[in-house]
Amino acid sequence: MKPITLFMFEACPYCQEALRFIEELKAENPAYAAIPFTMIDERLDPVTADKFDYYYVPTFYVGDQKLHEGASTKEKVKAVYDAALA
Numbered sequence: 001m002k003p004i005t006l007f008m009f010e011a012c013p014y015c016q017e018a019l020r021f022i023e024e025l026k027a028e029n030p031a032y033a034a035i036p037f038t039m040i041d042e043r044l045d046p047v048t049a050d051k052f053d054y055y056y057v058p059t060f061y062v063g064d065q066k067l068h069e070g071a072s073t074k075e076k077v078k079a080v081y082d083a084a085l086a
Helices: 015-026 072-085
Strands: 004-008 037-041 059-062 066-071
Touching: 004 015, 004 072, 015 072, 059 072, 066 072
Parallel strands: 004 037
Antiparallel strands: 004 059, 059 066
């Protein structure tokens, strides 16, 4: 199991949508809730955010690999969680 890191900022509607997808997926598959998850608000922690290579939020990393950047769908968020379980 690999950790997931989500870069976002609170006022971003796409980030809020991604968070909603995450909660739905965890309710559908309890194994997802066991995955280590870190959420970094790029506006509150710019030092950490600047260490990663991305432009749009939300951005998902699994381990050190960027798997998704920008507006997401529930299917794309599920793919991130499935990659973390693999």
